[in-house]
Amino acid sequence: MAVHRRVAFLTRRNCSICGDALADLKIPAFLFGIHLDVVDIDAEASEDTRERYAGRVPVLLTDAGEVLAEGRMSKRKLWQAARRARFRRS
Numbered sequence: 001m002a003v004h005r006r007v008a009f010l011t012r013r014n015c016s017i018c019g020d021a022l023a024d025l026k027i028p029a030f031l032f033g034i035h036l037d038v039v040d041i042d043a044e045a046s047e048d049t050r051e052r053y054a055g056r057v058p059v060l061l062t063d064a065g066e067v068l069a070e071g072r073m074s075k076r077k078l079w080q081a082a083r084r085a086r087f088r089r090s
Contacts, residue, residue, distance in 0.1 A: 007068065007085045008037045010045065010059040018058040021073045025060070028082035062088065 009025065011018035022038065029036050041050050041057065053059045053070075060068040060081050066088070068081035 006035045008061040021058045025078045028079045032082045032086035
């Protein structure tokens, strides 16, 4: 049985590095069984989340609040982040 982890991908409208990172993350997320919750921090996030992460997007965040990656992310960094999300303890 596959284990599916949920990870938030914090983004904002018109963020080109966010779009690039999200596109590059889709394959490793699929292969590692990661469900990505894409959250536009301007439209969907709490005020606290906006204040904390607005200047850091894109941000890959576990449900426990651990930042797996942020800002400009190379494909290698995204693969490493997806792997860490997959094998972290619940």
